[in-house]
Amino acid sequence: MDLIKFENFYYRYKGNEEYALNNINLKIEDSKFILLCGETGSGKTTLIRCMNGLIPQFYTGFYKGKVELWNGRNTVETPIADLSTEIGIVFQNPENQLIAMNVEHEIAFGLENLGVPVKEISKKIKESASLTEIEHILDKAPFELSGGEQQRVAIASILVLEPKILILDEPTALLDPYMAKKIINLLNEIKNEKNISVIISEHRLDLLLPYAQEIILMKSGRVIEHGYREKVINGENFQTLRLNKPVIYSIFSILKNENLYDKTIPASIPEAIRSLK
Numbered sequence: 001m002d003l004i005k006f007e008n009f010y011y012r013y014k015g016n017e018e019y020a021l022n023n024i025n026l027k028i029e030d031s032k033f034i035l036l037c038g039e040t041g042s043g044k045t046t047l048i049r050c051m052n053g054l055i056p057q058f059y060t061g062f063y064k065g066k067v068e069l070w071n072g073r074n075t076v077e078t079p080i081a082d083l084s085t086e087i088g089i090v091f092q093n094p095e096n097q098l099i100a101m102n103v104e105h106e107i108a109f110g111l112e113n114l115g116v117p118v119k120e121i122s123k124k125i126k127e128s129a130s131l132t133e134i135e136h137i138l139d140k141a142p143f144e145l146s147g148g149e150q151q152r153v154a155i156a157s158i159l160v161l162e163p164k165i166l167i168l169d170e171p172t173a174l175l176d177p178y179m180a181k182k183i184i185n186l187l188n189e190i191k192n193e194k195n196i197s198v199i200i201s202e203h204r205l206d207l208l209l210p211y212a213q214e215i216i217l218m219k220s221g222r223v224i225e226h227g228y229r230e231k232v233i234n235g236e237n238f239q240t241l242r243l244n245k246p247v248i249y250s251i252f253s254i255l256k257n258e259n260l261y262d263k264t265i266p267a268s269i270p271e272a273i274r275s276l277k
């Protein structure tokens with residue numbers, strides 16, 4: 001099932017001459033872990049803003065084409081508040097997203113807006129807090145939390161709404177390597193448990209590649225490639241883009257160029273070991 005479908009979509013921010021998105025044709029399927037990558041300024045954040053209607057409803061600019069959801073709704077006519085319950089986005093600085101007095105209220109906020117009965121709200125809070133491992137900080141104020149904790153609270157407050165898609169824009173930018181790994185691992189578990197699609201825009205490819213099933217490559221406002229991980233990382237686009245590639249990729253890429261290795265380039269160390277057996 002296609003959860004989100006971009007059809008010949010163009011977008012230009014107000015006041016800009018250049019299109020930030022140029023003829024996007026893209027399908028996001030259900031139950032996928034998708035890595036969105038591209039150089040800074042290639043349009044990743046802009047693409048994400050289109051998925052819950054922020055573009056063109058909040059960032060009014062010039063657009064052409066359409067973005068449609070699985071249920072036939074489109075992102076131009078459906079109010080952002082409605083889209084946001086189905087398409088959960090955690091933006092780059094989660095602290096700007098956290099508005100309530102404490103974590104528990106933060107998670108309850110979206111459910112209260114939806115008119116969910118109180119009894120059910122507390123059950124759902126417990127469930128999402130346990131999934132994101134934040135039960136011990138439910139009574140804390142968002143500003144008292146570390147970056148990693150804020151990130152998990154932002155994820156929890158979106159998860160309770162049971163979105164079909166969870167999108168994170170550079171989630172590990174504010175995190176140390178340990179917490180970054182923990183959060184990515186958590187997202188993968190949530191994806192498997194809840195059967196939702198996860199899209200992550202991220203520079204830390206060493207961390208993400210082992211989990212990604214699909215990769216979307218962006219360059220200058222265009223989606224230049226979208227496909228299964230193995231195919232994309234073995235292609236020319238991935239090779240030529242200026243991305244922070246994992247060491248394991250670079251080593252096998254060189255070995256391949258030197259004709260010392262002839263299989264597909266592995267996405268992780270365990271895969272590399274398997275391919276050498």
Ligand SMILES: Nc1ncnc2c1ncn2[C@@H]1O[C@H](COP(=O)(O)OP(=O)(O)O)[C@@H](O)[C@H]1O
Binds near residue numbers: 013014039042
């Ligand atoms: N709010 C905005 N107003 C005007 N231009 C913007 C805005 N946000 C992004 N842009 C421009 O759109 C292009 C794509 O940016 P962005 O989507 O942030 O790329 P990425 O997330 O891949 O770094 C860039 O040229 C950027 O300057």
Ligand SMILES: [Mg+2]
Binds near residue numbers: 044169
């Ligand atoms: Mg960005």
